Amino acid sequence: MSGDDARLRAWAYLAAVAEPPCTPLIALAERIGPEDAAQLIRARRLPAGGLLEATEARAGIDTAAEDLQTCAKIGARLVTRDDDDWPAWSLLALDRAGSAARAGAPLALWVRGPGPLTGLGDRAVSVVGSRAASSYGDYVAGRLSGELAARDRVVLSGGAYGIDGAAHRGALAAGGSTAAILACGIDRDYPSGHAGLLAEIARTGLVISEYAPGTTAAKYRFLTRNRLVAALAGAVVVVEAGRRSGAANTAAWARGLGRPLGAVPGPVTSATSVGCHQLIADGEAALVTDADAVLALIEPDGHDNHRPSAPRPLDGLAPDQLKVIEALPARGALGIDEIAFVSGLPTAGVRAALAMLEVEGLIDGASGRWSLRPAGLTGPRDVT
Known part of the structure; x- marks a missing residue:
């Protein structure tokens, strides 16, 4: 066996010998190397408590x-x-999470798929939610993920x-990349009904687990996986x-690790949106x-979340011009004196506004009477 093979087998042994996360195990492996760490654990040559207890049940297997x-x-x-x-940079926040329950980075990761782990980080967005999703939730999650993948x-x-x-x-349908993180061994499809989906994810993206092959799913492992x-x-x-x-x-x-957190609002009558509404409130x-x-x-400093609306014919008009436009009826025409009466503007102001509006192509004037151009506006209600 080559040195590289022996080192990889030592990592594989350590990845299964203690329930993750196990910070003392990582510290030992980084201090003396995985081969020596595995040898100490097998020989039970460890200080009492801590790592000795964490590896007791599996050390001989x-x-x-x-x-x-x-x-x-x-x-x-x-x-x-x-x-x-x-992905050292992404996992650094877990090392800094302190003594929080289930905190700490994984010792190693079992991975299926061609995608790089280092390609996650800021390029990845976690989209999560209820298992008992509503049709609304399914639709929004699929649409949002497709947009992100695109x-x-x-x-x-x-x-x-x-x-x-x-x-x-949603990500796959958009031709994008997606990654699934499991709470069981990398060789297990959980839930079994998603075997085909997980295979498709592994074909183009990533399926990830910190649990050794053969490990079954358990409630506490889902909570550990969430970090x-x-x-x-x-x-x-x-x-x-x-x-x-x-x-x-x-x-x-996400909050504890300093990751930006978003929530999608739902119907106020939906029990599956209560948690989202509470997070927002x-x-x-x-x-x-x-x-x-x-x-x-x-990208709070480099991405504009406010898309400009399509320009409207009245955008940029001066206040007097808007008043004249509002004074004109949807159908028919008015003379200057009538426009002045309706708008409350002096006759000179009406004349100046009419001249500019005609240049803009928004009104027509014939025989001293003025009307809205059919191709421009349909009436004063378009002002709002």
């Missing part, structure tokens, strides 16, 4: 070779801190039913969320409705 073989069969790979593709953003989510699935499908959904993206958007939900947990991670999330608003979260 070494499935590293089998795990790497499983990965090879399904087209997956183990990305470690030795690799250029390790603008060369990676749509990141958790591969679950509901909003997650709609987000992935990666927040950390690996430049912003997090919650499309639908109940008062207590996994999406709300991901939103909490509390000032914890920005209200977003489209890709422009989301990109403004990531």
Whole structure:
């Protein structure tokens, strides 16, 4: 076995020997290297408490070779801190999260798909929400993700039913890239009903897990996984969320890690939008409705969220000119004295305004009577 193979097997052993995240395990591997760290753990030559207890149940079980073989069969790979593709910058916020429950960066990541992990970060947007999504939530998540993918953003989510699935499908339908982060082994399709979707994601994007092959999904692993959904993206958007939900947990991670957070408003009668409305009302999330608003979260100084409206014929007119336009009827014509009476302007002011409006092509004058041009305006109601 070559030195590189032995080192990769040591990383694979460490990735399975303790339930992640395990900060003491990472510290040991970085201090003395993965091979020596694995040897100490197998020999149980560790100080009492801490890492000794965290590795007690699995220290004698070494499935590293089998795990790497499983990965090879399904087209997956183990990305470690030795690799250029390790997303160190994105995960730095987890190392700084302190003693928060489930905080800390992963030791390694199991990855399926051709996309680079370092291509996430600010280029990625996490779109998350309720598993029991409404038709409204499915539509918004799919549309928003398609818009983001069309603008060369990676749509990141958790591969679950509901909003997650709609987000992935929306990105794929737009011909874009998407990534799913699992709460189980990289060789498992969870939920099973999304096996085809996860295979399509892996074909063009990324399927990611910090759990070794064979690891089953569990509720606490979903909560642990959520920190990666927040950390690996430049912003997090919650499309639908109940008062207590996994999406709300991901939103909490986004706030804790300093990631911009957006929430999509929904019907006030919808239980699946209560969490979004609360985030917006509390000032914890920005209200977003489209890709422009989301990109403004990531690029606050370089992206204009306010698209200009189409110019109207009355834009730029002087106040007297607007008053004259308002005085003219939708049909028929008025003389100068009649326009002056309706508008309240002096006759001289009416004459000057009429001259400018005729130059602009907004009115017609014939036999001393003035009317709106049919091709320009349909009446005073267009002023508002």
